[in-house]
Amino acid sequence: MARRFVRTAPSKVDRHRLVDLRVTDMTAGDALWWDARLGPKHALIATRADRLWSWSVLLPLCHVVQRAKRRYCRPLVVWARTDSGRFLRVGMSILIEGYPYLDVAHPGDSHFVWFMSAADAGVLTSEFGLSHPPALGRVLLDNAIVLSQNTGFGGRMGLHAAAAGGDALLRLYERCGLRALPPAAELPPPIRRPNDGRFFYAEEGLAESLAAALDASR
Amino acid sequence: MLWKMFFMSKFMRLDAKAPATLGAVVEAVTRLSTLSEAKILELVSAGKIAELFPYKPAGGQSIPADTVAEKDLSEASALPLSREQRDALIESSLPATAKKKSRVFSKG
Numbered sequence: 001m002a003r004r005f006v007r008t009a010p011s012k013v014d015r016h017r018l019v020d021l022r023v024t025d026m027t028a029g030d031a032l033w034w035d036a037r038l039g040p041k042h043a044l045i046a047t048r049a050d051r052l053w054s055w056s057v058l059l060p061l062c063h064v065v066q067r068a069k070r071r072y073c074r075p076l077v078v079w080a081r082t083d084s085g086r087f088l089r090v091g092m093s094i095l096i097e098g099y100p101y102l103d104v105a106h107p108g109d110s111h112f113v114w115f116m117s118a119a120d121a122g123v124l125t126s127e128f129g130l131s132h133p134p135a136l137g138r139v140l141l142d143n144a145i146v147l148s149q150n151t152g153f154g155g156r157m158g159l160h161a162a163a164a165g166g167d168a169l170l171r172l173y174e175r176c177g178l179r180a181l182p183p184a185a186e187l188p189p190p191i192r193r194p195n196d197g198r199f200f201y202a203e204e205g206l207a208e209s210l211a212a213a214l215d216a217s218r
Numbered sequence: 219m220l221w222k223m224f225f226m227s228k229f230m231r232l233d234a235k236a237p238a239t240l241g242a243v244v245e246a247v248t249r250l251s252t253l254s255e256a257k258i259l260e261l262v263s264a265g266k267i268a269e270l271f272p273y274k275p276a277g278g279q280s281i282p283a284d285t286v287a288e289k290d291l292s293e294a295s296a297l298p299l300s301r302e303q304r305d306a307l308i309e310s311s312l313p314a315t316a317k318k319k320s321r322v323f324s325k326g
Contacts, residue, residue: 005296025294027310028275029282036281052265057274060229060311061250061267065258068251072304075311076294079286086285096255097298114255115262128284143296151298160256164263193254 003146006217009080009139011132012121018217019080019134022087023143026075026094031055034092034117041123049165050117055092058115062094072097073114076143082130090119091136095144097151100188102158102181102201107188110156110201111148116140137176142214145207155207161198173200177210228312229273238273246271279313 008018024030034055043051062073078091092115099112118140121133141157149155159178161169174180181187183197202210229238250258250270261267299307 002297005294022288022291023294024291025307025310028279028313031311032279032313033282033284037284049263053262054274057267057271058262060275060308061247061271063308063311064247065251067308068247072299074299075307079291081288082285084285086287087291088285099255112255114259146296147298150296160259162259162263164260191254191256193256196256199256 002150003211003215004218005146006139006142006214008217009134009136012135013132015135017132019132020087021081021090021134021139022079024077024079026055026059026077026092028056028059030077030089030092031059033089038089038119038123041127042117042120045120047166047168048120049162049169050115051164053115053117058094062096062114066096071099074111074147078136078139078143080124080130080134082128084129088124088128088130090124090130090134091140092117093140093143095147097147098153099158100190101153101156102185102187102199103203104186104188106203108156109153110158111144111151111153113141113144113157113159116159137172138210138214141173141176141178141202142211145202145211148207149211154204155202155211156204157207158199158201161200163196163198170198177206178202179206228276230276232268232272232274237276243273246273275312277313 005023007021011017011019042048066073073094075094077089079087080090082088094115096112096114098109101108101110118136124130124133144157145155148157178200181199187195229243231238
């Protein structure tokens with residue numbers, strides 16, 4: 001039976017409390033909202049890798065660039081239930097389907113997390129009435145694993161940690177359970193880039209264990 | 219090709235705020251598609267993507283409400299999408315503006 005996306009995540013304020021989540025496909029309106037309502041706040045946080053991202057440009061651009069490479073993007077939005085009971089956008093991601101798997105010893109297809117953002121927890125609380133902002137790192141990565149499994153790629157996924165995120169971003173992906181691709185490892189030929197030591201991936205066994213750990217939340 | 223025409227006609231130049239020509243956008247996309255995804259991520263994160271892609275979607279759309287009732291959320295399928303669903307997703311990535319034939323090839 002196909003796995004679903006997760007529907008709850010722990011609160012960042014109280015790990016014992018679960019926050020309701022929903023996942024939707026991303027439209028132009030979602031990108032516009034994020035740029036207008038969260039973008040200016042995130043731009044002030046120097047440590048954020050996404051502080052200069054414009055989702056309104058990225059969303060169509062990613063689609064056309066990947067179509068030029070005969071691949072498809074799957075952009076997703078994660079919503080969380082606010083104190084009022086209504087849902088608020090709290091996470092965004094753009095995944096690439098059928099991307100070359102990063103481990104060249106096991107050639108195949110995977111899902112690649114190209115762009116991914118979680119809204120700043122402090123901003124969600126102070127500006128949007130979300131007393132319990134959810135921890136989203138694992139959720140955003142799980143979306144890629146679930147899609148990869150349901151597509152027949154065995155959960156294989158990969159990503160590149162933006163240099164703008166510094167060491168903190170590397171530690172985040174390590175905490176989320178991903179495997180770092182060794183800096184000396186070759187990259188699949190279509191990637192056409194030196195390995196800078198910031199690539200992460202999950203092979204089938206790891207992906208299954210990461211997904212299984214969240215099954216109670218689906 | 220039809221979706222491509224639809225797509226390209228909805229970009230505006232960043233500086234002149236004029237509609238982009240199809241040819242200019244295709245050229246920029248072609249140039250970007252020679253770069254790796256990691257390189258594009260770095261350019262975007264450094265605020266330099268406009269140097270290679272000086273366009274933005276045509277505006278005029280109002281900002282959606284901050285919150286939505288659960289019944290109004292259409293949850294995404296975790297299954298692979300059909301070709302029609304993928305095409306619809308691509309179309310929904312640009313604001314729904316009135317289609318004007320002249321915009322496709324107007325000044326860029």
